[in-house]
Amino acid sequence: MNQNILIFYKTTPEIEKQARIMAKEINADILPDRNSLDINSKKYDLIIPIGGDGTVLHAETAFPKVKKLPLGAGRVEFLASASLKDWKKVWQLYLQNKYFIEKRMKISYSQHEALNEINITKKNLGQMFEGEIYLNNELLHAIRGDGIIVATPTGSTAYSLSAGGSIIDPQIAALIITPVTPFASFYRPLIIPPEIKIKIVSKTSCNLVIDGIVISDHKDETEFKIEKSNVFAQIIRFSEKVDLYQKLHLLK
Known part of the structure; x- marks a missing residue:
């Protein structure tokens, strides 16, 4: 061979x-x-x-x-x-x-792809993350907490699980959005079809972490458009x- x-x-x-x-x-x-x-x-x-x-x-x-x-x-x-x-x-x-x-x-943001998850997280230890989640351009939640995870079924057994998310069998086509230690307890992980377009708008400084690697940091309000990858x-x-x-x- x-x-x-x-x-x-x-x-x-x-x-x-x-x-x-x-x-x-x-x-x-x-x-x-x-x-x-x-x-x-x-x-x-x-x-x-x-x-x-x-x-x-x-x-x-x-x-x-x-x-x-x-x-x-x-x-x-x-x-x-x-x-x-x-x-x-x-x-x-x-x-x-x-x-x-x-x-x-896999899921993608800009030119980046993730097999496990995309995590929009607070930049500093003593800071609270504030952001908004949009699904197909409709506002779902305005969240305060440590961050927001968007995970694949593969990633549902990783950081999302530690943050309280459900496990998704990889044979099921779905994504999970998991708030990380939200300030309000009624914000729960949400499982959605993978065709839905996700937009997370950070209102505070934050880090973009993809599959456990810090990709970039953002000081100002930033939009993160996340979707199912073609790869x-x-x-x-x-x-x-x-x-x-x-x-x-x-x-x-």
Whole structure:
């Protein structure tokens, strides 16, 4: 198989050791997952993220539109296709084309895309965020709190869940808008169809955080128009069995 392959790994000694062994055996390039990525212009046919879900998110940000084969190296990874310890078995399945591609919904703001979430959050610790949420240009809420999260089904098990949002099965096409510690308790997370256009207007200074990375800070009133992306994350799967519920059980 003549493919350009990259192993993109979480920087721990044990994972790096396993990643280097794997790279040698399958003739792959290797790159550590760091905040400032030294990404070359080489085009890859396959990215193998090794680590947790955060590593997969970073790989998707760095290499969009390239299929991923995530290998988990922790306790619970919602995006992993297999465990790192089973990599030889799943690699043989990949070589035999015994897999399918799961397409995961992404959302976009301007030129940025998110697999998990877009978070409009307060800029300073002692500050309160004030903003408005519009759906299809109709005002839904004016909110005061720590921020507003717009998450995909993939992201519904991440920061949105910690902020009180519901879990959305990734087989369901939907988005969730989750206020973060709102001043008024009647503001609740809202699940909406992905076709709805979302606009968040910040009335105070704020940070734009996409998949856990601070993208920009804004001092003045700013409009953030968020919508479903036309691009999907491509995750290699070896079974059509949905294991979301089994993984949720392991969170206890």
